[in-house]
Structure formats: C-alpha cells, structure tokens
Amino acid sequence: MSRALDPKIKEALNRGEHAHIYQCVADVLSTREQELLDIEVLGPSHVLPAETYVLREGNAIAIPKFNILRAFLPAYQIFKEHLGGEHVAAEELLRATSVILLLDPEHMTAANARKRYIKRTKEQNSDKFDSIVKKELYFIDSLLTSRLHRHTKSPTLWGHRQWLLELGRLSQQQPTVDDDRLATALKELIFVSAERHPRNYYAWCHARYLLGLGGRTSQGRGDSSHGDEQGQQQQQQQQQRDTAALDIITERVKKWCFSHHHDTSGWSFLMVLIEQHQQEARAAVASALFSETLHLAEAYSWRGESVWYFLRTMLGRNWLQESHRQEFERVLRVVHGKAAEPEAALDAQILSHTLEWTKRHV
Numbered sequence: 001m002s003r004a005l006d007p008k009i010k011e012a013l014n015r016g017e018h019a020h021i022y023q024c025v026a027d028v029l030s031t032r033e034q035e036l037l038d039i040e041v042l043g044p045s046h047v048l049p050a051e052t053y054v055l056r057e058g059n060a061i062a063i064p065k066f067n068i069l070r071a072f073l074p075a076y077q078i079f080k081e082h083l084g085g086e087h088v089a090a091e092e093l094l095r096a097t098s099v100i101l102l103l104d105p106e107h108m109t110a111a112n113a114r115k116r117y118i119k120r121t122k123e124q125n126s127d128k129f130d131s132i133v134k135k136e137l138y139f140i141d142s143l144l145t146s147r148l149h150r151h152t153k154s155p156t157l158w159g160h161r162q163w164l165l166e167l168g169r170l171s172q173q174q175p176t177v178d179d180d181r182l183a184t185a186l187k188e189l190i191f192v193s194a195e196r197h198p199r200n201y202y203a204w205c206h207a208r209y210l211l212g213l214g215g216r217t218s219q220g221r222g223d224s225s226h227g228d229e230q231g232q233q234q235q236q237q238q239q240q241r242d243t244a245a246l247d248i249i250t251e252r253v254k255k256w257c258f259s260h261h262h263d264t265s266g267w268s269f270l271m272v273l274i275e276q277h278q279q280e281a282r283a284a285v286a287s288a289l290f291s292e293t294l295h296l297a298e299a300y301s302w303r304g305e306s307v308w309y310f311l312r313t314m315l316g317r318n319w320l321q322e323s324h325r326q327e328f329e330r331v332l333r334v335v336h337g338k339a340a341e342p343e344a345a346l347d348a349q350i351l352s353h354t355l356e357w358t359k360r361h362v
C-alpha cells in the first residue's frame with residue numbers, strides 16, 4: 001500500500017465527517033473469528049454502494065484505501081489525545097491504534113502504546129492477561145498473514161509478536177511454544193506470510209526464534225528431570241518425542257521449500273533444522289535431503305541461485321560423502337548445459353560460479 005496521496009484525495013480528506021467510517025473500520029478490526037482475518041485493500045476501481053465502507057464475508061475483509069485514510073484521521077486524533085495526557089478508555093485506545101497500524105505497520109508509537117496497555121493489564125489484573133495476549137496475537141497474526149504487502153514483512157509487527165511471546169513466557173501465564181505450537185505457527189503464520197511476501201527474512205527469523213523457544217522448553221523439561229532411573233527414562237522418552245517432532249517439522253519445511261525453490265530464506269531455515277538434529281542422525285537426514293533436492297533440481301532444471309546455494313552449503317559441511325560431491329557436479333553440469341539460451345544468461349552465470357566454487361572449496 002503506497003504512502004503517496006493523490007492531491008484530489010488530500011482535498012477530499014479535508015471535507016466531510018469521518019468518525020462513522022472510523023467506527024466501522026475499528027469494529028471490523030476488533031472482531032474475532034475462528035480463523036485469522038484476511039484483510040485486503042481495495043483500489044479506486046472498486047466502488048462500494050452508498051453507506052458501505054467495508055466488505056466482509058466471514059473472516060475475509062476488504063476495505064477501500066480511501067476509507068482507511070478517512071478512518072485514520074479520527075483514530076490519530078484519539079491517539080494524540082492519549083499522548084497528550086487526556087483520558088482515553090483502554091478499549092478505544094486499542095481500536096484507534098489498530099486502525100493506525102492498518103495504515104502504517106511501522107508506527108512504533110502506536111505499537112508501544114499497545115505494549116504499555118498489555119503490561120499494565122499484567123500488573124493490575126493478571127486474570128485478564130492471558131485473554132488479552134491471545135486477542136493481541138490474533139490481531140497481529142491477522143495483519144502478518146493478510147494480503148498487505150508492507151505488513152507481512154514489517155519488522156515492527158514481527159518484533160511486537162516476539163515481545164508478546166517473551167512476555168507470556170516470562171510471566172509463566174502463557175504456555176511456551178512447544179513442538180505442536182511450532183508446527184501450527186509454521187503452517188498458519190510463517191508459510192502464509194512467506195507466500196504473501198517471498199524471501200520474507202523477518203518471517204523466517206521469527207521461525208528461528210520459535211524454534212529456539214521450543215528448544216528452551218525442552219531443555220527446561222530435561223533439567224527438571226530427577227537423576228534417578230525413572231527420571232533418566234522420562235528424559236529419554238522426551239528426547240524421542242522431540243526428535244520425532246523435529247522430523248515432522250523438517251519434512252513440512254522441506255515440502256514448502258520444494259514448492260518455493262526460489263525462496264532463499266526458506267532454504268536457510270531448512271539448513272537450521274538440519275543442524276538441530278542429533279549428531280548421530282544428522283548425516284543421514286542431510287544425505288537423504290541432499291539427494292532428494294538434487295534429483296528435483298535435475299528433473300525440473302532448477303537454475304535459481306537459492307537452491308544451488310543451499311546444496312553447495314551442505315557440501316561444505318562434513319555431513320556428506322565424496323559420492324554426493326560427484327553427483328552434485330554431474331547434475332550441475334547437466335542443468336548448466338540447459339541454460340545456454342540467451343534469455344538464461346544470468347542463470348548460466350550463477351551455475352558457472354557455483355561450479356567454480358565447488359571445485360575450489362569442496
């Protein structure tokens with residue numbers, strides 16, 4: 001959503017009453033469905049009927065950009081009153097800042113106002129803290145997964161989500177991210193956001209954070225185990241469950257990468273997952289993944305730098321055998337030979353550099 005405003009739009013914003021549009025947009029953003037809200041911004045070619053400011057069907061919401069701008073004006077006025085020390089009800093502050101963040105996901109002051117409200121709720125009314133955090137996560141996740149180009153890759157929104165999880169973890173009122181929650185977050189949040197905005201560095205960084213949070217949970221369970229035989233048996237069973245969960249997550253990320261083989265951020269996270277496996281199992285996992293990826297690269301003539309960088313990085317580790325390197329060079333030459341046409345000059349250059357790197361460093 002572009003920040004540039006047409007002079008005619010600026011003129012139109014100076015006329016008329018916008019409070020009722022603010023109420024309508026704020027009401028929609030405050031709703032909660034079974035699924036996350038799917039918000040889309042409509043351009044000027046979509047003309048809504050009179051007295052209709054938002055289109056909604058279930059969790060799908062469409063709002064003309066002009067109406068978002070009109071809703072922003074009363075929202076910002078309410079927010080200015082709050083910053084100026086005037087009393088603004090907590091619920092109204094959340095409504096106003098939700099409209100502000102819809103227009104500008106990098107509005108740090110609005111995000112910080114929501115943080116202060118959540119911290120104050122935690123200190124003064126801890127019974128409501130869990131429900132407040134869940135409601136906030138629902139709103140933030142809706143922005144991160146909607147068809148909003150700036151929101152899906154917003155460092156402010158991703159940082160706000162991480163802050164919420166850390167606050168819940170430290171308070172011990174919000175359960176930490178276990179393996180099931182990590183798998184759910186990957187499917188419903190990370191994968192969706194990464195598809196909305198390819199090579200979404202911030203989304204995959206958050207996936208690494210969730211992976212580390214799950215690791216801290218497992219470590220805490222291991223530390224709390226007793227040193228007797230029963231405790232050791234429980235710890236061993238937990239390690240088996242963690243390994244099985246890691247295998248499932250690795251498989252899901254692998255399939256996503258195969259479907260989005262140009263996304264270097266996804267491949268980088270897949271490399272992190274391989275490193276998370278126990279040392280005795282890591283070589284087998286890496287070998288199987290390397291062979292399957294190389295087979296698809298040959299079958300579909302994948303020429304993009306992302307997948308070949310992933311493969312050559314795996315070769316640089318001590319996980320693979322000499323036979324893997326020989327097969328890598330053979331497939332690379334085959335794919336490089338298919339990139340001889342003029343329109344594939346860049347692909348040919350990338351593959352050529354990859355082959356040179358392999359000869360020099362592997």
